[in-house]
Amino acid sequence: MVALRIRLTPRGHLLCEPSADAPALDEAVAGRLGEAFARGSGDGLLRLGAAEASQALPPAFVWWRDFASRYVAALCGQAAGAGDERDLPEIPAPAEGELASLVLTAPMMPGAEYLTPQVLRDLWEAIGTSLAAALARSGAGLQELLRRLNPAWTVVGRVHFNLAENRRDPEAPFAFMATYAAQLSAQGRVQHLPLGQALREYGGAENRQRLLSLLLPVHRAAENCAWLRAVVENGEIYHPLRWSPQEAARLLTSATELEQAGVVLRMPAGWQAGRPARPQVTATVGTRAPSKLGLDGLLDFSMAVMLNGEALSEAEVAGLLAGTETLVLLRGRWVEIDRERLGPTLARFRAAEDLARAEGLSFAEAMRLLSGTSLGREVEDPAAAEWSRVTAGPWLAETLRALRTPEGDGIDPGVALRGTLRPYQKAGVQWLHLLSGLGLGACLADDMGLGKTIQVLALLLVQRQRAEGKRQAPCLLVAPASLLANWSAEIARFAPDLRARILHSSAMPTEEIQRFTAAEAAALDLVITSYGTLLRLPALAEIGWRLAILDEAQAIKNPGAKQTRAAKALQAQARIALTGTPVENSLSDLWSIFDFINPGLLGTARQFTSYTKGLADRGHNPYGPLRELTRPYILRRMKTDRTIIADLPDKTEVTAHCQLSQRQAVLYARAVEDLARDLESADGIRRRGVVLATLLRLKQICNHPSQWLDDGQWAEADSGKLARLREIAEVVAARQEKMLVFTQFREATEPLAAFLAGIFGQAGLVLHGQTAVRQRQALVRQFQESEAAPFFVLSLKAGGSGLTLTGASHVVHFDRWWNPAVENQATDRAFRIGQKRNVLVHKFVCRGTVEERIGELIATKRELSDAVLTSGEEITLTELSDEALLRLVALDLTTAMRE
Template sequence: MNAAQVNKNNQPQGNKGLVPLQFLFTEDGFCPDGRPEQLSPADQKLLGQFEQDRYGALYHMGLAEKSPYLSPSAAFLYQVSDAFFKTLTSLPELEISRGETRAEPSEEAADRLIRAVPFVIGAEYITEKWIRGIFRKLNEIFSREIGDYDGTVEMYLTEKNQHLHVPERIFFHLVENKDDDFPFAFLATYATRGEDGKVRHVPLKYALTEYKNEREKLLALLACLNRAAEVSNLISGFVENGEMFHPLRLTSEEAYIFLKQIEDIESTGILCRIPNWWKRKAAQVSMSVSMGEEKPSMLGFDTLVSMRPELTVDGVPLSREDIELLLAQTDGLAFLKGKWIEVDHERLKTLLEEMEEVPEERTLMDALRLELGTGKASADVGQLVTNGAWLSSLLMNLRKPESIRKAVLPKSFRATLRPYQSSGFTWLNYMDKLGFGACLADDMGLGKTVQVLAYLEKLRKTNQRAQALLVVPASLIGNWQKEAEKFAPSLDFQVLHGKTAPKLGEEFRGSSTFLTITTYGMVTRIKELQEVQWECVILDEAQAIKNPLTRQTKEIKKLSSRMRIAMTGTPIENELANLWSLFDFLNKGLLGTSAEFNEFCKGLGDHPEGYVRLKTMVAPFMLRRVKTDKSIIADLPEKLETIDYANLAKKQIVLYRKAVSDLEKRLEEADGIERRGLVMAAIIRLKQICNHPDQYLGQQTFSMEESGKFAMLKEICTTIYEKRERVLVFTQFKEITEYLAAFLTEIFQTEGFVLHGGTPVAKRSQIVEAFQGEKYVPFIVLSVKAGGTGLNLTKANHVIHFDRWWNPAVENQATDRAFRIGQTKNVMVHKLVCKGTIEEKIDEMIEAKKELAENVIGSGGEKWITELSNDELMSMMRLG
């Protein structure tokens, strides 16, 4: 089956609608992430195996034939397991040490795996320590299985996989020697068990003593030498002369012959330990092209940067005299500049010809694309492009913004930025200066909004005529309004939303307001937005343009702007096409055309090391800080609390105003207990309307479009789901819990739990145990009274207060179900508030008088509201 017959989900076309089994990576392991109904029968079986015994399943995965339909995360796990078996079968002592064998990844093997980590959830956890931990688990399984197996290790492996073989116990070593005439030494060793019972590698001559009375065992051990002699005349000579049993001194010519025959020798089962410089191909002369050695006169992707080709060996440049010296020698090994160099006349001539073809200059865009491999270059140039002094410095600053000279925060900006936020603000200004589009991809809760507002305020102060466009999901408009008013009160903005496109277009036409805020939907309908030359266009929740084929994405990309910023907490998880579309907006052409990028992605299955090239390519243009980063954690409080402001939907506005009007009329004639009862009932009605009109009306549809809070809940939980994190959603209304759970099940594509006063005690224990387990359970919806005490739910690192209790002590008690001993992550607390309503006004009152809130409000619940005068009460309740 060719690549064209496989769809984007890496499944045969006959399995349309199915997705391949994904995996999540955690701090010390991994777990499967898939719903059986979305998987093919083969993946359903695989899911069952991993859920039953994940490391056992991984062990046997590496022994099986690699499926062409694996997801990137599954393919990486296969690669880890395959690397384990390659390491295991490279140990000459394997047959005699059996269950005692310890396969440890070499630094090179670990580095290869790390370079092949795809863009998946939890990729940040995969380090050399993580890989060694997986190897230890696989070692334990091998030890257990081989301990129960009666036959040889060779028989065991052959039964599992016919391509796996136990290496011969004999091992060849070639090392450098301090002798001008004989600069190399050769030694054959074999693995044997010493008197202390430990496996050792000793010179081959000791085998003659060990097996002097066991001729058959000796012949069996030495049989592989005859096979090696058949493929190598050099080895044949050592065997025939009896020299194989002694340390040998070799000339550089003999060493070169041996090195060129390594592959043939190892095919006979004898493994060879050779100098690292040969394994790394560091002895080869290569062409390196240094790009951007000096700072150009202008900046931007059209900037012309110099291209300086030179021949190098292991990164060390060769002078013309060095090259002439090499050309004067015969093919083989030459010692030059303290290094062994392979002299290959044919290769040298080809490289010299290619040097003549390298252009003197390229645009910066073309130069950067060479790094990914989508730019045009010869095979040699494409692999050995290096960045010169200026370009190296530039890219280092972009990848590590803390090294950039700090941008000065405008005095009109009313916030103190955390150190990493200050670096983000500086980075955005630096990107603006360079003319590069920027993706701010910090984790949710790290303050992307405040960093962008700081950038906008500086832009406004610097350029009086500038106009910026901010495109957001409709549910986030209220949040941006509140944050702008709080942190940048001098920043003038207008919101284009809530009316017909023609009316909004008319309002906007001729406007000189600095910041225009609108929604993704409105960008496609307000044609006037396309007519402006924007100074900056900013996309919040930029995953909205992940599909390059939708009309919405196409219209967004048509916007004309000097600077472009994308904000997203989940830039690429699991789908590389999203990344291309994002960069097509930010820096068009950097990742090549869609066809070129797709071709590059197709090759990642067979050449996963391409992932590191892609990461290196996008890193300067994407600033991503995650809450698991130790330097970020040190900069954060353990509990991050945010108020998320939702706008009321039209139906909510109508019902809210009517409820307030009804209360106002009835208050005129009521007093005492009757008045208090009216007020408390009105508060409950207004809370219900703020939650959802259907809760107030007693209906059962609960459409997202009719509730600003439901829309906000979807925005927050979509990001939580894309990171596969867990959340507790608190409400004080038992009657809405089932509807919230049904809504969340659609978002998370997996069922969670509901826990309220009617949940039996035994059932509560089961819920807690399941939620705290390894299997992904995304959410629990809890009533504040039932779930506010006595539960330990530390697997959640998000808490959402869907409606407000207006009693800080009660809310904090509920939050502490997750924020308690045993919690290893920073907890994000989201408090949903409907903008302009009693919810916002009471929240502002509590925030302004924290001490009053805790001492007075905390003791009496919400009864304090009934003590307000009619005027105070109506002022609080009326829609702002």
């Protein structure tokens, strides 16, 4: 068995590649698919849709196989009478609306966010191009080529089973006739002939193969349909037949088997979607606002049995259930009845109505009914959903509309926010405000760089503003320790009036943290802590928070992890999860995040696993109900969205604060001690050399101890910067975007490339001073054009100028040059003419070290900055006094150490 996944790239290409967490495929099947997709998307889809039709495959492969099979099926339907079989008929792509519907049915898979009707249209054309090339290479005809791929596609035309109403014959009110598609008319319409005529047209030994190919679907269907087998064996299939309602019902019951075998069904013109009218149990939920907020809020519920928009009387419903026929004539039209499904559905809705009248229907159960999921029920029949429909009443419909299409009108934190919200950010704040006001949880899953932080801060300011001076419960925010400084900086920048406290050893003594009480929390607007501190401080779970907010919420995707359990134990009126990684990637991850923000909405872990098991085998759009259930609580905006891009600046720069590992802190402190000792006896040129050597040593230690010690280890646990780089790179990899990583040290390029290769699952590119000049343009071309080169590690001197690397939308400065002009020049390798995406720049800075202090000098240009900046903005520290220099490089152990 081979673990294989299918991935859609941002450029609309399909890749089939090994992946450790992908489902296992038969080795032979995986080999064939891998080889075909390696030649291109068209070849891969042709192989998948035409040759692997009978293979058991994972959901994403099944979906793409169904898409490709549509092409092959259309081809076979047009093959008859299309001329020389060496000429490939033109197969037009499905209509725009049909392609848009297909996009909505796509399963969760890597790159699903890039799926659009245009991408499907391009891939449809790629199948045709690959098939034409294969036809030319084969030297054979179309039929032979299809036979080599899969014998099931060798049918020249299609057999049609035609059912019509015949109301002039009360004893046999239906007529049946089997026809076949002989050829296409000039208008592209299929011309039908009675199947019996095929016996005459294809008579003779020379046409025997064509006749067998034509009848193959019928014989294949007869293997599973006893009634059809009898009709074929006695020759009735070749003649028009008078049918009773019971005989017509047999055809309806066998519709799936017949269509899967390749037989086309044509039903009476008055039957919508090829089926007679069906009574539907309908319900309306949420006509009025609930009596209380949250998932336990109680909603009203009313039901009826409808037929084509008209309510049936109790007597009519009782009569339908009491009969035995599948087809019943009611109100002058034929009605299809499946009592095994209609009866239980009716009983379930009546029970829900009785419960709603007595106690009220919970918001969570109402949402499950509305979306069509059946979490929590032991027995589930997906087909039963066809016999029922739940609609939202006025209050619930308006609420869901506001959640699904948030707008920013009316949201304004005023002067308390020292910044301007962009329109999509206002919409995000409005959405968070509405959900939290309803006592419901939210997952803000915006792309990295779209401003999740400022949206949360604006929400807190809006809620404080609308409290009109009334004291509110405090909010708790939990984030990775490496991001606490970022939150502190953003609060100081955008919301300095918020009463916030960082509950972490980097900001306050451990003894004070342990003594933290609910009374202290009540005096604050926001308490910020790390996942590690949350584990060590169970008192936080005993405080009643207004909002519990998790940053980088992928930290709780593992339901069994201790920090996940600690987060879910928090008591809050509403919960918010922030993540730049789409939650659709894994269904179990989705459940864990929802179990935090809206506990119980997706049922228990066991119920959810049972529900999602084999989801891809449940017919058309199997993921629709789950998407519908979760959509109101997930807000996902991407930088590739034109409405977002048009509103964003071209380049966004953020400081990525990093903590030191214990090993880094020890080496850093030792270096500062050595500097202090050497300064006592050094002067002149020797002093300048000591200072420069120490600064270089400190920079290397901040990067990684192994860079200074030259031991070749480069363990991730030894460097806070590597930990931060992983957090950023994992998001970039999940989005299938590209990144540049700059370092001023050539010796760091290869270890960084090896580290990133483990995250991206494939090797990237490296360029430094020793890279041959003639190779550099080839590396640039490879990075720009190849989707197999996800990252580029460059030394700042060699790669910081003269190169165009607009394939990247992320730039990481792993260490600082301390010259803004040089750094900006390197950033502009990605941010230049030809760049169509927003560029997000991450500048790594170790907290509590010389990196942080010089970063502050560059950013603020205060008096000391003016004293040490040359006209070229190069930081020159050798002229500082001993006292000022030691202050600059001193280690602030409290803020520098990470957990």
